Amino acid sequence: MPAPAEFLKYVDAQSDAFISRLSDAVSIASISGDPAYRPKVVEMSNWLNAQLQAVGVTTKQVDLGTHVMDGKTLNLPPAILGRIGEDKSKKTVLIYGHFDVQPASKSDGWDTEPFVLTKHEDGRLIGRGSSDDKGPVLGWVNVLQWHHETQTPLPVNLVFCFEGMEENGSEGLDALVVKERDGWFKGVDCVCISDNYWLNTRTPALTYGLRGLVYFKLNISGPGRDLHSGVFGRTVHEPMTDLISLMSRLVDQGGNILVPGVDDMVSAADTEERALYEKLDYSIADVEAAAGGKIALSQEKTTVLMGRMRLPSLSLHGIEGAFAGPGAKTVIPAKVGGKFSIRLVPPQTPDSVEPLVRTYIESEFAKLGSKNTMELELLHSGRPWVADWKHWNYEAAKIATEAIYKQKPDLTREGGSIPVTLTFAETLNCNVLLLPMGRGDDGAHSTNEKLDRSNFIEGTKLLGTYLYEVAAQAGN
Amino acid sequence: MPAPAEFLKYVDAQSDAFISRLSDAVSIASISGDPAYRPKVVEMSNWLNAQLQAVGVTTKQVDLGTHVMDGKTLNLPPAILGRIGEDKSKKTVLIYGHFDVQPASKSDGWDTEPFVLTKHEDGRLIGRGSSDDKGPVLGWVNVLQWHHETQTPLPVNLVFCFEGMEENGSEGLDALVVKERDGWFKGVDCVCISDNYWLNTRTPALTYGLRGLVYFKLNISGPGRDLHSGVFGRTVHEPMTDLISLMSRLVDQGGNILVPGVDDMVSAADTEERALYEKLDYSIADVEAAAGGKIALSQEKTTVLMGRMRLPSLSLHGIEGAFAGPGAKTVIPAKVGGKFSIRLVPPQTPDSVEPLVRTYIESEFAKLGSKNTMELELLHSGRPWVADWKHWNYEAAKIATEAIYKQKPDLTREGGSIPVTLTFAETLNCNVLLLPMGRGDDGAHSTNEKLDRSNFIEGTKLLGTYLYEVAAQAGN
Ligand SMILES: [Zn+2]
Ligand SMILES: [Zn+2]
Ligand SMILES: [Zn+2]
Ligand SMILES: [Zn+2]
Structure with missing residues (x-):
């Protein structure tokens, strides 16, 4: 069940407006790790809450209590829980994202003002949070906007969980997930998190594992x-x-x-698993470019990839x-x-x-x-986390990716950790999919963080299409 | 040729006055490593210069030029060269010492004000520089005072070299020594430096080696x-x-x-050398007390001492x-x-x-x-340095020590470095003796630095007696 052609056309037609909204989001310096910027994180929560409500989402902002930072007791920025659709015949997908960002200042070596989204002629949308994680979060808002404007019912029920402390240990989130397991998160069939990156700059990816x-x-x-x-x-x-x-x-x-x-x-990888690594669009040159030195442990691509992933x-x-x-x-x-x-x-x-x-x-x-x-x-x-990549949640994402990008996605595991992934998988006892929007060179925590315009626009189409393919899988 | 009995009596009788002069010296916070205290180092040079002149020494204060510290160009504190006696029939002894000190402030953990000499009832004279190196320098002034007051000629000619940058790399000193080799330092027969410590708290020492x-x-x-x-x-x-x-x-x-x-x-120590280490008044308990832990590499005293010294x-x-x-x-x-x-x-x-x-x-x-x-x-x-400890310079110091302390001195080598020692030995091509005044627990660079009253007073007698024994050796 592909997404409606009108949706895809709408995304292209609205792309400047979408980028303008991303620009608004980036302009709010919602740095969670610096007490001085805490009001900006709260402002960002309020801004996103309003955006969600404007496209038809029922929301509540949740007070997560206080924490101590630099010896001061601070209020945690409110998380946002959202819901749209209550059709028991449809699957319910939980979407997670975060609206806080890493610190950034021009003096760190940025070529542009980090909190001014700068559109480079090569397509890069440069600004702190563009890729991590405001772009992906607004991708969902983009999807909802068409459905809301055209009064098209969504193919699935959606539940949202957006937080403002991810870059600082996701304080308060685990407790919220546990508390809402049989409340706001009741009936969730699968989870989709768009907060990591393609392995390279060319090939979309689905990610099914994280190391502990x-x-x-x-x-x-x-x-x-x-x-x-x-x-x-x-x-x-x-x-x-x-x-x-x-x-x-x-x-x-x-x-x-x-x-x-x-x-x-x-245990050693079996033939089927080894084949996954052989298929990945990645080279020793890629790893050495990323590391900034000709220091790969092996000249064998699968050896290096398995060293990082499995x-x-x-x-x-x-x-x-x-x-x-x-x-x-x-x-x-x-x-x-x-x-x-x-x-x-x-x-x-x-x-x-x-x-x-x-x-x-x-x-x-x-x-x-x-x-x-x-x-x-x-x-x-x-603890480490590995999902069943043969689950219908992954199958839906795979079909959606091929539809939008005309490419088979890389099936990757990340060498690092996103702790909330394990919290969702274990607390809600369901399959979690990591569906990255950005590329491997986005520089999430570095200077000149960027999201490519095509990743934002095609990524928006991907997120929407994924929902239709989840619905299609439900029929299987 | 022992020192005159009147001299020894005089030292005892004047001990309160000597301590009062040490108190004056300690009150000048001549910290060479802190640009803010540089005027105090200059003040200390002027004060010591006056003290030397008052006991009959011909002096000149030497401008050592400038150096850069913390990005600022500073004038080096003037060194003091001194001379008393020109009798060609006598040996000429070069005395080195330094009048600058390590930093100290009460907040470092001192029990008393570091720049106020505090007389503890157990005999400790507590204050920065008391042992390193103002006490020993003033020991020489004490010796000269009796000879000056009684108009008794010294048994040797004395040349002095006192600097104010020892705690900060002796900047400018090497060049001065080289420059004055055939000038102020011409005719020097041996060198005596009192700027290290006994191995323990009980036994006087002569030191004949330093590691590189x-x-x-x-x-x-x-x-x-x-x-x-x-x-x-x-x-x-x-x-x-x-x-x-x-x-x-x-x-x-x-x-x-x-x-x-x-x-x-x-090469391994021969029987004679090994016997030197066996004779040293030192135990594994001493090294572990000094280290603050029961971590000696061996329970064999000679092994541990040779590990440190040779x-x-x-x-x-x-x-x-x-x-x-x-x-x-x-x-x-x-x-x-x-x-x-x-x-x-x-x-x-x-x-x-x-x-x-x-x-x-x-x-x-x-x-x-x-x-x-x-x-x-x-x-x-x-480079490392080892002197010939059978030289008459050491023999004189040994006889003097036995006369004052009624004990054979430990013959030690230091594990660390005093670079000026090598400079004197090589530039002036003569025997250098390290003749410590203070004890192993004086805490030269620590909080609560002290010099024991008995070490200051008996040490003054030792320095004076050493000069008479050098003169006696000259007759041999
Ligand atoms: Zn992120
Ligand atoms: Zn991040
Ligand atoms: Zn010293
Ligand atoms: Zn020192």
């Missing part, structure tokens, strides 16, 4: 205070010597995790308490904390991986024969 | 910018993985240096460019610089050790098979 994380701090202490290396060098057990030795035993140059059992938990990874981030400044300080630091983290994939969980790391570190530390003290802290953790 | 240093920064770079570990973990060669691996190959938990050839350059040591200081803050940042740092240094002992020199380190690092990096880029920078270096 365990983040450790490995503390070694011994001296009562920092010591002078002239006076104490070769007389005492130096905490840095122990720490560096332990950190060197965690991962090898090939990216293999040396903690026994961690890599082993993940294998765990271990990165060494740095050391707290060691000498980190410029110059040549001859210090023996008294207490050092090595930071490292492991990205997890199913069936790994923080609960299953953390004990392996702890046992290994304890055993390796014992081998050192050091008189220093070792302590392993788990700072942060999150 | 090579300080490296090992840079690894690869990505064009910092990367997100979710997106790039297990897809690229991470600079931190390479750096930690290389740093782990430099030193083992026993303090052995793993760079081939470095430890081998130093063996090279390698310490890992930290990493520039890695994540060093609190919290859990999931960054893959793009460029990291590992800082490590090796303390050198004769016959090692920076020129002989640096190539060994470079060759080893290059070969180990090649083994990694990494696509990142490695670069080894030498940030800083200095």
Whole structure:
């Protein structure tokens, strides 16, 4: 069931008006991570709430309470819950998005004012939030506008959940999802989130997995205070010597995790799954361009893609308490904390991986024969997520993508995390689809963030068409 | 030839007046490392210059030019050159000391005002500079005072070199020493520096060695910018993985240096030398009390002392460019610089050790098979120094110590560096003696720096007696 041709024509015809509305959204500097901008996030919630109501959505703004930032207690910006359609014969799709943005100022190195949407002649719509995540959110408003103006009933019921704290840990959202599970979110059949990116700049993508994380701090202490290396060098057990030795035993140059059992938990890809990676429109040149250096771990595209998407990874981030400044300080630091983290994939969980790391570190530390003290802290953790990409939700998105882009979408997994995805999947117990609007080079958290005009316009068509294909799948 | 008994009596009788003069010196906050205090360093130079003239020393204050600190060009504080006695039949002893001090403020954790000399009932004279180095400098003034008041000729000719930039790299001093080699310093037979400490709190010491240093920064770079570990973990060669691996190959938990050839350059101690370490009044409990932890590398006193004094040591200081803050940042740092240094002992020199380190690092990096880029920078270096402790200069100091303290002095080497020592030894081509006045727990660069009253008073007697014993040695 393709989307009505009139809808697609309308989107083309209205594209300047749509971009103008995106421009209005970008002009509100809704930076959630800076207390000084909190009123702007609230203004953005109010603005979006009005936009939704104008296209027929029943909404409520939800007070999420307070939180503490920079030592100050602040009101959280209100989330927006919305609903349109109550037809029990139709599927109900939950749409998530966020209206807050990352910080930005021209002095960071932007070529243009970050909160003025700048239309470049090459098609780029440049501005903070253009791609992450105001463009996708307004894509839904665009879809609704045609249905509202033409009084065309939507092919599915829609429920919306838009928040203003995503860039700062989605404070208050998990509790809201749990609270509204049998309330506002009752009867939701599937979820669609448009808040990630294509793998490249050419090929639309559907994303069905995210890695989890365990983040450790490995503390070694011994001296009562920092010591002078002239006076104490070769007389005492130096905490840095122990720490560096332990950190060197965690991962090898090939990216293999040396903690026994961690890599082993993940089974090898079967032929069908391997074929998914072979099909992806991605090259070693792409990964090296993105990294800014010719440093890919392999010249094999599938190896590199599987390393990012379906294998765990271990990165060494740095050391707290060691000498980190410029110059040549001859210090023996008294207490050092090595930071490292492991990205997890199913069936790994923080609960299953953390004990392996702890046992290994304890055993390796014992081998050192050091008189220093070792302590392993788990700072942060999150489970991985993988959806069934053969689910009708994905099938609908695939057909819609082919209809709009005349291309098969890449079926991707992200190496990072979007924690709300797991919250929806587990709390609502339904399939979650990540349906990106923007391209891999949009620079979501960087300077000169952009959304290509064609991604915004064709993406709007894609979102609308997806709803029709969900409805079609329901008939299957 | 012991010092005159009247001199020793005079020192006891004048001790309150001597402490009062030390109090005046401490009250001038001559912090050389802070531009705001530069006038105080100049004031201190003028004050000391007047003190020296008052006890009969011919002086000149020497303009050392300018230097740049915190982006400002500042005048260096004038050094003081002094001379008393021109008798060609006598030995000429060069005395070095410094009148500048480390920064200090009560808020650092001092129990008393750092620039008010506080006499504790346990005998401690607490104040910044009391031990490092105003007490020892004024010890010489005390000695001169009796000779001046009683018109007793000194047993040797004295030349003085006092500077006000020691705590900030002795800027300008090397050039002055070279310039005055055949001028003010002409005819110097030996040097005496009182600017270090006893090994413990009980036993006077003579110090005949200092370690040198090579300080490296090992840079690894690869990505064009910092990367997100979710997106790039297990897809690229991470600079931190390479750096930690290389740093782990430099030193083992026993303090052995793993760079081939470095430890081998130093011959084992022979029976005579080993006996020196066995005789030292020092215990494992002492080193652990000083370090603030039960972390000595060995329970063998001689092993630990030789590790500090006559063996090279390698310490890992930290990493520039890695994540060093609190919290859990999931960054893959793009460029990291590992800082490590090796303390050198004769016959090692920076020129002989640096190539060994470079060759080893290059070969180990090649083994990694990494696509990142490695670069080894030498940030800083200095040669080690060891004096002939059988020289008459040491013999004089030993006899003087036994006369005043009724104890054989510890014959020590310091693990750290006092660069001016090497400058004097090489430029003037003569024996240099380090004759400490203070104890191992004086806290020279810490809060609550102190000099014990008995160390100041007996130390004054020691300095005077040493001059008489130098004269006696000259007769041998
Ligand atoms: Zn986002
Ligand atoms: Zn974002
Ligand atoms: Zn000093
Ligand atoms: Zn000092």
